[in-house]
Amino acid sequence: MNNYDIVKKFQIAGETQSIVPYGEGHINDTYLVTLKDCPTQYILQKLNTKIFTNYKGLMDNIQKVTSVMHDIVRSQGGDVDRECMRLIPTLDNKAYYAVGNDCWRMSLFVKDTVVYQVIDSPSVFEDAGKAFGKFIARLDGFDAGSLCEVIPNFHNTVDRYEKFLRAIEDNKSNRAHLVQNEIKFVKERADKLSLIVDALANGQIPLRVTHNDTKINNVLIDKNTGKAICIIDLDTIMPGSLLYDFGDSIRSGCNTALEDEKNLDIVDFNINLYEAYCKGFLKGIGEKITDKELEMLHIGAIIITLECGIRFLTDYLDGDIYFKTDYDDHNLVRCHTQFKLVEKMERQSDAMLEIAKKCKNNI
Ligand code: ADP
Ligand code: GN1
Ligand code: MG
Numbered sequence: 249m250n251n252y253d254i255v256k257k258f259q260i261a262g263e264t265q266s267i268v269p270y271g272e273g274h275i276n277d278t279y280l281v282t283l284k285d286c287p288t289q290y291i292l293q294k295l296n297t298k299i300f301t302n303y304k305g306l307m308d309n310i311q312k313v314t315s316v317m318h319d320i321v322r323s324q325g326g327d328v329d330r331e332c333m334r335l336i337p338t339l340d341n342k343a344y345y346a347v348g349n350d351c352w353r354m355s356l357f358v359k360d361t362v363v364y365q366v367i368d369s370p371s372v373f374e375d376a377g378k379a380f381g382k383f384i385a386r387l388d389g390f391d392a393g394s395l396c397e398v399i400p401n402f403h404n405t406v407d408r409y410e411k412f413l414r415a416i417e418d419n420k421s422n423r424a425h426l427v428q429n430e431i432k433f434v435k436e437r438a439d440k441l442s443l444i445v446d447a448l449a450n451g452q453i454p455l456r457v458t459h460n461d462t463k464i465n466n467v468l469i470d471k472n473t474g475k476a477i478c479i480i481d482l483d484t485i486m487p488g489s490l491l492y493d494f495g496d497s498i499r500s501g502c503n504t505a506l507e508d509e510k511n512l513d514i515v516d517f518n519i520n521l522y523e524a525y526c527k528g529f530l531k532g533i534g535e536k537i538t539d540k541e542l543e544m545l546h547i548g549a550i551i552i553t554l555e556c557g558i559r560f561l562t563d564y565l566d567g568d569i570y571f572k573t574d575y576d577d578h579n580l581v582r583c584h585t586q587f588k589l590v591e592k593m594e595r596q597s598d599a600m601l602e603i604a605k606k607c608k609n610n611i
Contacts, residue, residue, distance in 0.1 A: 249347060255281055255292060257345040258336050258354045262286040272365060272465060273481070274571045275299060280357060289357035290336060294350055299570065300483060303351040305396035307343045310482045311335065312394060313387070313457075320386050330358055331478055358478050361468035367501045370524035372474050376467050377525040379476035380459070380497055381532020384490055387457040388536050392487040395457065402460055402484060403492045405441045405555045409434070412562045421567035427580065430561055433587055437554060443547055444491050452540050458488035464501040490541055491548030494529055498522060498549035499556060503589055508582050515585050517592035522549075522600060526607040534611075542608055546600035550593045557586030 251267045262283040270280040270291065277294040300306050310333070317332040328334070336354040338345050344353040367373045401407040416424050416431060424431070447453045459466075459479065466481040500507065502525070504516040526545070530537065560583040563570045568579055593600065 251279065251292065254345065254347075254352050255290075255354070257338050257352070258290075259339060260290060260336060260354070261288045267292060271363070275483070281354070289359065291355045291357050293353050293355075295344075295353065295483075297349055297351050300351075300398065302396060302398060303344065303346070306398045306483055307351075307353065309395045309398060309485050311343050313390070313482060313485050316390060317386065329356055333478065333480055333482055358468050360471045361477065362471050363465040363468060364501075365465055365506055366503065367464055367521065369474070370521055372469060372476070373464075373501050373521050374524040374528035375474065376464060376469070376476040376497065376501065377528025377530075378532035379467055379479060379528075380462050380493060381529040381534075383459060383479050383532075384456060384493060385533045385536045390457045392455060392457050395486050397486050398484055402486070403488055403552070403555070404445055405551055405558075406445050408555050408558050408562070409438060409441050412558050412565075415562045415565040419565065421565055423565055427561060427564065430580075430583060430587065434554070434558055434561070437590075441551065441554065444489055444544070444551055447540070447544065448489055453489060453491065453538065453544065454541075455487050456490055457485065458490060458493045460484035460486060460488050460492060460496075462493045462496045463499075464497060489548070490533075490537065491544055492552050494545050495548035495550070495552035496556075497525060497529075499553040499586070499589065501525060502549075503585065505585065507585055508578060509585055510581055512584060512588050515588045517589050517596065519596055519599065519603070523603045523607065526604050527610075530604075530607050530611055537608075542604055543601070545604045546593070546597050549600065550590060550597065553586050553593065554590050557583045557590065560586065 252264055255264050264281060265284045266282045267279045271278045275296045279292040281290040281292050295303050297303055314333055314335065318328050321328050321331045334356040335343050336356065337343065344351050412434065448455055461481050461484045466479065467476045468478040468480060470477050502518045502521045504518050505514045509515050560579045564579040564583065571579060573579055
């Protein structure tokens, strides 16, 4: 069955003219679908079912969350089809079309938007922060128990570390000897990896419904106004910590270069962008953030950047089986940018804490 046949399984507004690969996600296969004589466009996605084995649970989560989001946006007089992902049902009214081991879904393409792989505008980044903060605030009170854990231990940094140690041991790709310095870098920081997991376990910070993949290219920015209008990539919505959501936007957005920049001299942590994001995020989440979460925001940024670097390194050791890669050392290159950012953030962690407190006081 080709992609044109797949599209026919969904309730779309006309005949398909073209289906072209779209976007820069690391996980799913994404296509832009354009129709003949009709301005409506769609996003067609083949889910990565090796990673999302429970795609039914994943799609149930998305349906539940988008349905609540639609109600909220509507009640606030917003434009539902621009401000929230809109799934397109199949001909038999399902949220996805499964065939063999594959799972396909379609959503409305939000026009006149851009995503950034690197951000340099503080005002755009501040607005992205506001959108992500608002996203968590809107889901406050949503029954976390009604969502399935799409990928168990997804942001359990301690578990990620254990998997990393196992990957070194197994050395499936026979590359362990090439990354002794990187392994040392992680091991030197092993005692810090449990800070968020422990804070959740001992009730110092709440378990919330969170997005869990708040990379900066997962928010659509209006081309004309620069406003962050729609949060996408809802695959990993599940119970989690706000610190990882805050942190992953910082990891991706405060990097002065691409996640896979080979020239580490141009990879830096932009603290002005950090301040901009803090401002926006704290405005967006409002009173829902707890004092302890506020005090740990900078720790969230450092830990998730380390966690992400560990995941890239683990995948490198495993033989590149998780993230999409374009060349042999792609995962290692990504790991290097993350570790460089970790070092930069560690040196500025006091300043990062002060910025968060200042932003909170100035709301
Ligand atoms: P992945 O999980 O592989 O990252 P995403 O759901 O993030 O997949 O989609 C990949 C890219 O496709 C996004 O970064 C964005 O550029 C684009 N995209 C996805 N959904 C939409 C949409 N509804 N409207 C416009 N662009 C979208
Ligand atoms: C993946 O799907 P995408 O490209 O937005 C990954 C994230 C990582 C990110 C690193 C389900 O995100 O966890 O932080 O790559 N998503 C999944 O760029 O593993
Ligand atoms: Mg994505």
